């Protein structure tokens with residue numbers, strides 16, 4: 001009866017919440033509106049009767065409804081804690097969240113998620129519980145979450161004397177709170193703020209309007225396209241303003257049309273009108289002067305947007321293709337694959353390179369996550385690492401700095417990249433480095449290395465080619481050789497922070513559109529290794545804390 005005693009105690013004390021310890025890593029708040037009739041718990045045996053209950057759980061601020069069916073159970077095992085029996089299904093749900101799938105950037109389940117991933121007993125049930133989280137938020141609860149989390153964030157900014165977030169011309173271009181161990185909680189609050197804000201906006205819009213607006217988003221993209229293509233961010237002075245008429249003259253576009261475009265852009269806080277007929281910069285429009293941002297926008301508007309309108313045709317005419325030449329991108333660009341297209345246009349290739357670096361050099365993608373997030377010390381002290389598709393070898397260089405006896409072979413098909421890496425290599429590292437032109441679709445020439453590292457290469461290729469890539473390694477592998485792949489492993493739906501999830505699912509879609517490729521789930525990785533060779537032991541997927549990428553590992557076992 002310990003649960004009943006606890007509930008009674010809570011009601012008597014007038015508290016609104018109970019603290020429920022699920023595992024050593026965290027505590028979950030449960031609203032005290034729990035009314036579950038039959039629970040028996042003793043020190044030596046436990047039993048529950050069958051009953052179906054709807055429990056309103058507030059899991060760190062999110063409202064969740066879970067339908068729980070309890071089977072009648074008799075067991076001699078001591079109840080793990082006073083909620084252990086009653087909440088066994090929920091407890092299982094929460095604690096089965098595997099460390100290898102740390103779902104948010106800080107290695108914890110996102111506060112707005114209740115279900116775990118592959119290892120859960122009934123992922124489908126959990127996903128539907130997760131869907132309930134997303135589909136049935138209450139406006140007032142969301143508003144309360146927004147208010148509470150905004151206060152946490154604001155208090156921190158003010159206490160630290162940081163610049164206040166703003167779209168004013170002198171506003172900071174990034175959210176002002178740095179990502180450090182100390183600010184972890186503040187960033188959690190910011191994430192919760194973003195998630196609740198999006199939900200309340202969607203809810204208050206309603207499905208009908210929401211859909212109409214969603215499909216109109218290309219107009220927003222078009223304003224960015226026009227602004228950057230006509231160099232308007234550089235025409236508008238950093239201080240002061242300029243008339244629509246003068247912008248029109250400089251762009252050789254009628255004033256009226258410039259005004260039409262910019263006044264829509266202004267609704268997104270890109271430029272603003274400080275006085276009638278005049279345009280000035282906001283913090284966002286100022287960023288459009290930045291070369292990385294302009295490359296990112298141009299790559300998306302010129303190269304990808306036309307491809308996005310060809311996805312239907314690609315799926316209708318070439319649904320099963322895994323070829324890079326049979327993609328929506330190729331349909332939109334005269335039959336050229338992305339690689340052919342870039343190969344024939346050095347300027348576009350350069351722009352693609354900088355756009356990609358803008359996307360993937362952020363904090364969550366830093367090489368240090370691979371250097372610090374994998375147990376390299378388990379390898380022989382003088383291990384040989386082959387950096388397959390390693391470009392200049394910059395990843396190997398970082399590993400070499402941390403492990404003074406490791407040796408490296410950097411392989412790439414593009415000799416120019418290897419030459420550049422070799423030219424930049426520190427004298428002290430030279431004795432431990434080799435560079436080799438190699439096509440990763442052909443047999444691996446470096447035999448018996450301890451690790452074959454593949455970073456950001458596999459997601460460019462369909463399973464057909466990913467399989468060839470892994471099989472090409474097999475003749476070189478010795479017993480115990482490891483294949484380490486460092487890129488993404490898609491989480492189960494609703495198990496990660498919703499913003500991170502949208503980002504990687506968008507990337508997944510882009511990989512299909514451009515290359516008939518994909519971002520893979522843990523199960524996809526496991527299947528690839530099993531298909532490549534039965535001697536692979538799949539060791540799983542890890543996500544270092546704070547990292548947006550995953551480390552996929554398999555060991556070749558012959559003895």
Ligand SMILES: C[S@@+](CC[C@H](N)C(=O)[O-])C[C@H]1O[C@@H](n2cnc3c(N)ncnc32)[C@H](O)[C@@H]1O
Pocket residue numbers: 388389390391392395411412413414417438439440441454455456457
């Ligand atoms: C996205 S980059 C990844 C580079 C690096 N591993 C990293 O972590 O940033 C992909 C690399 O694969 C190389 N590559 C593409 N096709 C290749 C092939 N068939 N054989 C070997 N390298 C290839 C490219 O030249 C490029 O350097």
